[in-house]
Amino acid sequence: MDMEIYYFSGTGNSFYVAKELQKRIPESILIPIVSLLHQDNITTRADSVGIIFPVHALTIPIAVKRFLKKVNLHSTKYIFAIATRGATFFRGFELIERLLANKGKRLHAQFILTMGMNDPRSEFYQSPTHAEILKLEGAVQRKLDSIMD
Numbered sequence: 390m391d392m393e394i395y396y397f398s399g400t401g402n403s404f405y406v407a408k409e410l411q412k413r414i415p416e417s418i419l420i421p422i423v424s425l426l427h428q429d430n431i432t433t434r435a436d437s438v439g440i441i442f443p444v445h446a447l448t449i450p451i452a453v454k455r456f457l458k459k460v461n462l463h464s465t466k467y468i469f470a471i472a473t474r475g476a477t478f479f480r481g482f483e484l485i486e487r488l489l490a491n492k493g494k495r496l497h498a499q500f501i502l503t504m505g506m507n508d509p510r511s512e513f514y515q516s517p518t519h520a521e522i523l524k525l526e527g528a529v530q531r532k533l534d535s536i537m538d
């Protein structure tokens with residue numbers, strides 16, 4: 390099985406998740422979405438594709454939307470998405486489903502991981518203590534084990 394994990398990350402939370410998942414699935418490769426956006430066509434050749442990104446304003450980041458519109462997933466049989474968030478609900482999986490449906494594809498699995506809020510404009514923004522960070526990290530690590538399965 391080959392797997393490509395496409396990620397977008399502003400401040401590293403989603404990049405951390407992508408790297409930790411890649412460690413658990415060594416045959417997978419990590420690809421930064423921003424390295425592809427200038428291309429007219431993006432084609433994946435993997436059987437399985439993962440997309441990892443932060444929640445932005447309750448939905449997916451614009452970069453991820455642009456990527457999903459452009460990417461050719463012709464050979465892909467399994468698609469999963471992981472959103473990392475600060476605190477709120479997330480409406481973006483429906484949008485991903487719609488963008489994939491335009492290509493005759495669907496989302497097979499979706500996950501949300503609660504991490505630190507990195508948007509200083511948010512009422513949920515705070516500097517977590519070291520103990521709070523360790524607690525969040527432990528929960529993320531446990532959830533990654535089940536995502537890997």
Ligand SMILES: Cc1cc2nc3c(=O)[nH]c(=O)nc-3n(C[C@H](O)[C@H](O)[C@H](O)COP(=O)(O)O)c2cc1C
Nearest residue numbers: 398399400401402403443444446447475476477507
């Ligand atoms: C512009 C912006 C908008 C955001 N909007 C939300 C939101 O609506 N809900 C939420 O829970 N987190 C929101 N966040 C927080 C991020 O989703 C969260 O901190 C995420 O883990 C950051 O991942 P990253 O470090 O990979 O960018 C927002 C962050 C930014 C920068």
